[in-house]
Amino acid sequence: MKAAIFHGVGEPLSIEEVDIAAPGPREILIKTAAVGLCRSDLHFLDGAYPHPTPVILGHEASGVVEAVGDAVTAFAVGDHVVTFLAPFCGTCRLCTSGQHSLCQDSSTKRGKDEPPRLSLNGEALPQFLNISGFAEKMLVHENGAVKIDKKMPLDRAALLGCAVITGASAIFNEAKLIPGESVAIIGAGGIGLSAINAAKIAGAGTIIAIDPLPQKRKLALKMGATHVVDANLDGAIDAVMDICPGGVDYAIEAVGRPQTAEMAWNISRRGGIAIILGMIAPGQKLSINGPTLLSGKTLKGSLMGGAKFKTDMPRLAHFYLNGQLDLDNVIAERISLSKINEAFDTLRRSENARSVIIFE
Structure with missing residues (x-):
């Protein structure tokens, strides 16, 4: 699949071919529909926050489920979903007290003895904020995505994944x-x-x-x-x-x-x-x-505003569909993946509210 790769601070993102694994037992494979450019991505791109490289950035995304692991019951092929950067285990003290966004349990990630979710030229790629959304496909834990109403436009749905939910x-x-x-x-x-x-x-x-x-x-x-x-x-x-x-x-x-x-x-x-x-x-x-x-x-x-993703995101989609939540005016431009560097330059100048990458 094609993805925008971040190799280091000061370098433009490069569009390259990346390998993505088949879903594990509790994972879902998503064909990316749209991904927003968030200032949080820019913090890593410009070096304010460190991150191992090379890496695929991007964390505000929506898409359509393409495949599911054999233990997944909440999703099916064809479901429309929004990802979120803080997958939760559901059983730790934070989760059971309702603080899902603060969960750091490692069970939502692949173990060191397992093949990586993403790889470039045969070498493992770290997954950015559990998503790596600047790519044609995403592979995430089932507790890192939410199913939404198919009436919800996927370009606007992407914004629910970070800016809107937060x-x-x-x-x-x-x-x-x-x-x-x-x-x-x-x-x-x-x-x-x-x-x-x-x-x-x-x-x-x-x-x-x-x-x-x-x-x-x-x-x-x-x-x-x-x-x-x-x-x-x-x-x-x-x-x-x-x-x-x-x-x-x-x-x-x-x-x-x-x-x-x-x-x-x-x-x-x-x-x-x-x-x-x-x-x-x-x-x-x-x-x-x-x-x-x-x-x-x-x-x-x-x-992320202390979000409870599985209940809050569908509610926000409902607010949009009934005319209460305005996402149309938040999107300043829709671009292709090839225009990502120009869009980040615009974001650095704080000229637009949101640029959204659309995948065909």
């Missing part, structure tokens, strides 16, 4: 937002826009989008924001306080920088919650003014 789950699962409450979202990219849309669905009274780019602030208003603030303003925090005196009930950071995480803390009201979704690079630290800890605030880290 942003929406931050509202529904982490914040547990009550109708009428206030929320500020820092960063109006794919995750931030999804949080804005989810806040609208949840009935938030005030939804403030904070972003430096005017085109993204405009899109945020279309997605449900009631107010927008230019993140480049010296008085951006004061502007939020003018809208919500004392601060917001929930501040959601969807950028991945210490400064924006600190902003989330500072714009949260006394007793409020600052939820950090962005991937802050290794070695970077936050600075919090000590006395503000006496305000009863909570600083909460989050992986």
